[in-house]
Amino acid sequence: MARVRMSDVAAAAGVSTATVSMVLSGAGSDRISPQTQARVREAAEAAGYAPNSVARSLRTQRTRTVGLISDTIATTPFAGRMLAGANDVARDHGHLVILVNTDDDAEQERKAILALAGQQVDAVLYARMWHRVVDAPAGLPADAVFLDCRPTHGGWPAVVPDDRRGGAAATRELVAAGHRRIAYVDAPNPEDVVASGLRRQGYLQVLAEAGITPDPALHVRAATDASGGRAAVEGLLDLPAERRPTAVFCFNDRMAMGAYTAAHRRGLVIPDDLSIVGYDDQQLIASELDPPLTTVALPHYEMGRWAMEVALGLRESDRDDPLLMNCPIIRRDSVGPPPVTAGN
Amino acid sequence: MARVRMSDVAAAAGVSTATVSMVLSGAGSDRISPQTQARVREAAEAAGYAPNSVARSLRTQRTRTVGLISDTIATTPFAGRMLAGANDVARDHGHLVILVNTDDDAEQERKAILALAGQQVDAVLYARMWHRVVDAPAGLPADAVFLDCRPTHGGWPAVVPDDRRGGAAATRELVAAGHRRIAYVDAPNPEDVVASGLRRQGYLQVLAEAGITPDPALHVRAATDASGGRAAVEGLLDLPAERRPTAVFCFNDRMAMGAYTAAHRRGLVIPDDLSIVGYDDQQLIASELDPPLTTVALPHYEMGRWAMEVALGLRESDRDDPLLMNCPIIRRDSVGPPPVTAGN
DNA sequence: ATGAAAGCGCTAACAG
DNA sequence: CTGTTAGCGCTTTCAT
Numbered sequence: 054m055a056r057v058r059m060s061d062v063a064a065a066a067g068v069s070t071a072t073v074s075m076v077l078s079g080a081g082s083d084r085i086s087p088q089t090q091a092r093v094r095e096a097a098e099a100a101g102y103a104p105n106s107v108a109r110s111l112r113t114q115r116t117r118t119v120g121l122i123s124d125t126i127a128t129t130p131f132a133g134r135m136l137a138g139a140n141d142v143a144r145d146h147g148h149l150v151i152l153v154n155t156d157d158d159a160e161q162e163r164k165a166i167l168a169l170a171g172q173q174v175d176a177v178l179y180a181r182m183w184h185r186v187v188d189a190p191a192g193l194p195a196d197a198v199f200l201d202c203r204p205t206h207g208g209w210p211a212v213v214p215d216d217r218r219g220g221a222a223a224t225r226e227l228v229a230a231g232h233r234r235i236a237y238v239d240a241p242n243p244e245d246v247v248a249s250g251l252r253r254q255g256y257l258q259v260l261a262e263a264g265i266t267p268d269p270a271l272h273v274r275a276a277t278d279a280s281g282g283r284a285a286v287e288g289l290l291d292l293p294a295e296r297r298p299t300a301v302f303c304f305n306d307r308m309a310m311g312a313y314t315a316a317h318r319r320g321l322v323i324p325d326d327l328s329i330v331g332y333d334d335q336q337l338i339a340s341e342l343d344p345p346l347t348t349v350a351l352p353h354y355e356m357g358r359w360a361m362e363v364a365l366g367l368r369e370s371d372r373d374d375p376l377l378m379n380c381p382i383i384r385r386d387s388v389g390p391p392p393v394t395a396g397n
Numbered sequence: 398m399a400r401v402r403m404s405d406v407a408a409a410a411g412v413s414t415a416t417v418s419m420v421l422s423g424a425g426s427d428r429i430s431p432q433t434q435a436r437v438r439e440a441a442e443a444a445g446y447a448p449n450s451v452a453r454s455l456r457t458q459r460t461r462t463v464g465l466i467s468d469t470i471a472t473t474p475f476a477g478r479m480l481a482g483a484n485d486v487a488r489d490h491g492h493l494v495i496l497v498n499t500d501d502d503a504e505q506e507r508k509a510i511l512a513l514a515g516q517q518v519d520a521v522l523y524a525r526m527w528h529r530v531v532d533a534p535a536g537l538p539a540d541a542v543f544l545d546c547r548p549t550h551g552g553w554p555a556v557v558p559d560d561r562r563g564g565a566a567a568t569r570e571l572v573a574a575g576h577r578r579i580a581y582v583d584a585p586n587p588e589d590v591v592a593s594g595l596r597r598q599g600y601l602q603v604l605a606e607a608g609i610t611p612d613p614a615l616h617v618r619a620a621t622d623a624s625g626g627r628a629a630v631e632g633l634l635d636l637p638a639e640r641r642p643t644a645v646f647c648f649n650d651r652m653a654m655g656a657y658t659a660a661h662r663r664g665l666v667i668p669d670d671l672s673i674v675g676y677d678d679q680q681l682i683a684s685e686l687d688p689p690l691t692t693v694a695l696p697h698y699e700m701g702r703w704a705m706e707v708a709l710g711l712r713e714s715d716r717d718d719p720l721l722m723n724c725p726i727i728r729r730d731s732v733g734p735p736p737v738t739a740g741n
Numbered sequence: 742a743t744g745a746a747a748g749c750g751c752t753a754a755c756a757g
Numbered sequence: 758c759t760g761t762t763a764g765c766g767c768t769t770t771c772a773t
Contacts, residue, residue, distance in 0.1 A: 058766060058767085059766065059767065060767095068743075068744085069744045069745075070744090070766085070767075070768090071744060071745080071746095071769075072742090072743060072744075074767070074768055075768090075769090078768080080768090080769090084742060084743080085743075086742060086743090089742080089743080103511055103515050104515055104766090104767075105517060105765090105766055105767070106512075106517070106767095107454045107516065107766080107767090108455050108765070108766030108767040109767055110749090111449075111451050111452050111748095111749045111750065111751090111765085111766080111767075112749050112766080112767050112769085113767085113768065116451060118495070118516075126477045126480050126484070127474075127478045127698070128477075128680075130471075130473075130477070132477055133470045133471040133473075133476055133477050136470050136471065136496070137470050137471035137498060140470070140496065140497075140498045141498070144497070144505075149495050149497065149516065150495065151493050151495050151496075152484065152496045153484075153488070153493065154480075154484045154485070167447055168493060169493075170447055171448055171449065171450040172450050172451065173449060173450070173451050278685060279685040279687070280685075280687075283687070307681060310685055314687050317661065337679065337681065337682060338681060338682065341622060341623040341651060341654055341655075342623075343624075343627070354471070402750060403750065403751065404750080413759065413760045413761075414750085414751075414752090414760095415752075415753080415761080415762095418751070418752055418753085419752090419753095419759090422752080424752090424753090428758060428759085429758070429759075430759090448750085448751080451749085451750080451751090452749070452750030452765090453752075454751090454765090455749090455751075455765045455766065455767090456751050456753085456764080456765050457752070457753095
């Protein structure tokens, strides 16, 4: 691509490559006379010179590239936002990102680490979707940054969503609207899904603060898709009137979508008869439901930014405790006061 | 990262770096004695040697990297699939991809092209979402490949979805089920949205083939989101019984989602009272609707693969006519025969 | 104020 | 069969 070399520019300007280098890189350009500088710049411009970063990298031992190892880029819309955050920071600081997708395969992960090391990337981000606790792969550079996951035994900077606080925010939204019988439609496997337990902690904490005794019947588990949510909420609506929830906090927006269906099938109007809060702020779901869904947003863009800032040394971080990124509540129209008929 | 150099391995094995290079790269390894080869490999292994690709690239003038310039990576789930397709092919052929997001900004695009040229990438993919006709940016390498867009005046290989055939497939699905009054809920701006006109062509073609005279009242335009779809379908359902459609083909799945809402509000059951076909196979919508939506899939993964294959010279391509990638119909449960009450 | 020269780590002729 | 040598294009002392 870049056909013209620095020596061509040097020849055209009648100077040495050393001079061209200094002028163009800005370093030590105070030692070069203004006339020469101008001459060099003109020559470079005229020749359409663009520096060869490969040669520069070999010499300087810095490539201005950072590797991003991700277990998926296609299966969730969140991956893209994370990538965008990381990318934006990299770009603003003159770095390029090399993206490697591993499909969650250990062998591919190993190869990715090797390939990135070979490319002499200046930093690496290690991303695994869904706020997981993961074993750091062998060979991962000591200065890697974990994204949306944290290493089993610490030792690396990491950033994950603050799911406990998010669960609290969702529940608080419902409590503030006047609800006292608030169900939590949870994910099935609390062990695998760190977020599940954390959001539940937030839920219970807010109930406690509000002086509400949690009703075990109002904590149900289901598959994390729309049909799971629908089935779970149908079960909830089958409870006798005095135990039936007036509000439901769903583990995610897909389940909330199912909750809508369940409510509609009973002829219930949201939020008049039933209030619903989701989690994820899943684009193309949350805002498109009718009525639009009040939910808690996952801060993937911000996490991507944070991780890249740490990786580039623009920000300090703790290597033992992961940063908990805030999950803000997004208020839309699925929360209202409990129906008056529901004697509290 | 890679601390140990080839000279270290050479010293350990008691050979020259030239020998190490040949053995490890495989090239001309038939000229090296098996014993020496074994010795070299052991030494490399023992030392944990990993070649420095920057040095190799400088020497060979090939970096085994390809740049992917995209106007977005975050705002649609399709971008991720495209990226995944391109990435998979690159990986399988020993290439790494450098991703640059431009946010559809010309200045960033210019910088991206420069940066990638500086990195000496072996190829570049130029992606713009939503099947657009775009002006090729200045400085774009002649061997770039256009992805999900095509250059105004040709001259580059390009791949876009075959929207005309997709529109035909959707309509055919409905015709095959027995429908004759089939509405097309279209996007608002036919000029901007190439796909809109093409899908309509497919729609009209299939109607013609089936001997159905298109009713202009059944071609409506609306905003491409759920509320647009809902409003449009409500209008359609307001038509007098004998002109009312028994099936609706929506420009996209979000609009189809709105069509569901419109139907439900009238107490209509899908597909018994109204059949619906969408477009996009938007994850988390199409399959989660109740009943699951029959739709036409956008082949982003395949387009990503194709573009990368062309870019790496693994596949021939035409520089004048873009490849039209098939959009397969995904059959789910939103299509049935027309209601018997609808006298055809 | 500018240039000469060395060298980043590797590969590829060419010798031997 | 294997080693020597000459760079790839750039940056960076060190001289002048």
